[in-house]
Amino acid sequence: MSIRLRVALFLGLLASVLLTVTIMPLLWMWMIPAAIGGTELAPLFLVVGLVVISLAWRRDAAQRRLRWWALGCGTWIILLSGRTLAQVPPTLAAADAAMTAGLVAAGQPSTEPALYPMCDPLTLLIGMRTPAIAVDAGVELGFSDGVMLRGDVYRPPQAGIHPVVLVIHGGGWSGGDRSEGSTVSRALAAAGFLVVSSDYRLAPAHHFPAQLADVQVALRWIRTHAATLDGDPTRIALLGRSAGSQLALLTAAVPDSGIAAVVAFYSPVDFVAGWRDPGWPDPLDARTVFREYLGGTLDELPERYREASPINHTNHPLPPVLLIYGGSDQLVQLRFGKRLTEQLRAGGTPTVLITIPWAEHAFDAIPHGLGGQLALHQVERFFNATLKR
Numbered sequence: 001m002s003i004r005l006r007v008a009l010f011l012g013l014l015a016s017v018l019l020t021v022t023i024m025p026l027l028w029m030w031m032i033p034a035a036i037g038g039t040e041l042a043p044l045f046l047v048v049g050l051v052v053i054s055l056a057w058r059r060d061a062a063q064r065r066l067r068w069w070a071l072g073c074g075t076w077i078i079l080l081s082g083r084t085l086a087q088v089p090p091t092l093a094a095a096d097a098a099m100t101a102g103l104v105a106a107g108q109p110s111t112e113p114a115l116y117p118m119c120d121p122l123t124l125l126i127g128m129r130t131p132a133i134a135v136d137a138g139v140e141l142g143f144s145d146g147v148m149l150r151g152d153v154y155r156p157p158q159a160g161i162h163p164v165v166l167v168i169h170g171g172g173w174s175g176g177d178r179s180e181g182s183t184v185s186r187a188l189a190a191a192g193f194l195v196v197s198s199d200y201r202l203a204p205a206h207h208f209p210a211q212l213a214d215v216q217v218a219l220r221w222i223r224t225h226a227a228t229l230d231g232d233p234t235r236i237a238l239l240g241r242s243a244g245s246q247l248a249l250l251t252a253a254v255p256d257s258g259i260a261a262v263v264a265f266y267s268p269v270d271f272v273a274g275w276r277d278p279g280w281p282d283p284l285d286a287r288t289v290f291r292e293y294l295g296g297t298l299d300e301l302p303e304r305y306r307e308a309s310p311i312n313h314t315n316h317p318l319p320p321v322l323l324i325y326g327g328s329d330q331l332v333q334l335r336f337g338k339r340l341t342e343q344l345r346a347g348g349t350p351t352v353l354i355t356i357p358w359a360e361h362a363f364d365a366i367p368h369g370l371g372g373q374l375a376l377h378q379v380e381r382f383f384n385a386t387l388k389r
Contacts, residue, residue: 007055009069012069016073021038022035027281032362037366038080041124041370042370049074098354108386110384124368124369124373127368128183136153138152141217142217142221144217145201149218151196151198152197154189155189155194161231162192164226164233164235164236164237167195167240167244173293181197181367208293208294216251219236234260235389238251242267243293245266246264261322264322264323265324265364266325267310269336270309272306275287314343320350320352322382323340325353
């Protein structure tokens with residue numbers, strides 16, 4: 001077998017397996033990174049498919065069967081990556097339109113241009129490029145029930161007084177840490193925001209609402225130290241991912257919270273509905289996650305399940321909210337995001353919903369990917385309008 005054909009078969013089979021995961025039910029957690037990579041990096045996989053076909057194209061009667069295998073893999077790769085790429089142009093247009101309409105309706109249009117484009121091929125190829133950012137790592141934010149909480153502070157390179165963004169990580173309330181999304185935190189700092197990424201106590205050792213108290217510790221530290229960091233304590237926003245977005249939404253729902261805006265990525269919305277119908281597939285084992293976080297089952301703690309559900313805290317105006325959901329998310333389905341959007345708007349909260357059809361849960365783990373770039377652009381636009389006033 002020629003070296004060309006060996007390379008074609010290796011690349012073709014490997015990429016075919018990874019991309020096939022993107023159209024399968026995600027039965028196990030290990031499948032999620034493959035699904036994220038296969039969709040977020042679809043343009044690169046398209047190139048791989050073309051390379052496989054070009055390597056296998058030369059006629060070789062002695063290796064006809066293997067050649068056809070390689071050509072088939074290349075075609076499959078192109079079809080699956082093209083499936084994602086076909087959704088990109090209408091999604092970019094829809095996201096821009098939703099953001100513009102939402103900001104105008106909220107009376108907060110912004111003309112300040114975003115630093116990061118929605119879809120930059122060079123960024124996709126080489127990663128996110130940001131200026132040098134000063135980072136204060138492991139800053140002591142204060143004690144919460146005897147536990148010292150720490151945060152990382154990302155300082156903008158520009159002179160002046162900057163709005164503040166508190167980042168709350170995901171991880172199913174039992175994992176993750178403040179380093180999550182550090183590339184995006186650096187990017188937001190480069191765009192002129194003072195970013196603080198904070199830890200919080202984790203389940204099952206600590207049950208809700210301990211984590212909400214930890215967010216308040218971080219907020220008190222920000223308000224106390226903002227001036228020494230060239231931050232504005234009157235312009236604070238929250239950015240949460242998954243579990244962190246649930247905490248961000250609940251924190252902002254407290255009357256007179258002092259929060260100016262909220263960005264929530266693929267947020268859990270309703271623990272009661274999630275317990276009764278965890279959906280299929282359920283690779284995360286949602287009921288176990290809920291039980292460890294909330295301290296018991298729905299039958300044992302019905303009031304706590306309702307209290308922890310953002311959907312039950314929407315009957316009064318919250319600060320402007322940006323919700324970002326993946327249309328292919330099998331852990332937190334888009335239907336929950338749509339319900340939350342309707343409830344927030346009914347309660348008088350300016351709300352923007354950005355839907356990324358191909359995106360899986362935690363899609364922005366690849367921040368330079370298709371959905372990652374789109375999300376960062378819209379987050380920056382949203383913060384420019386709600387914080388830089």
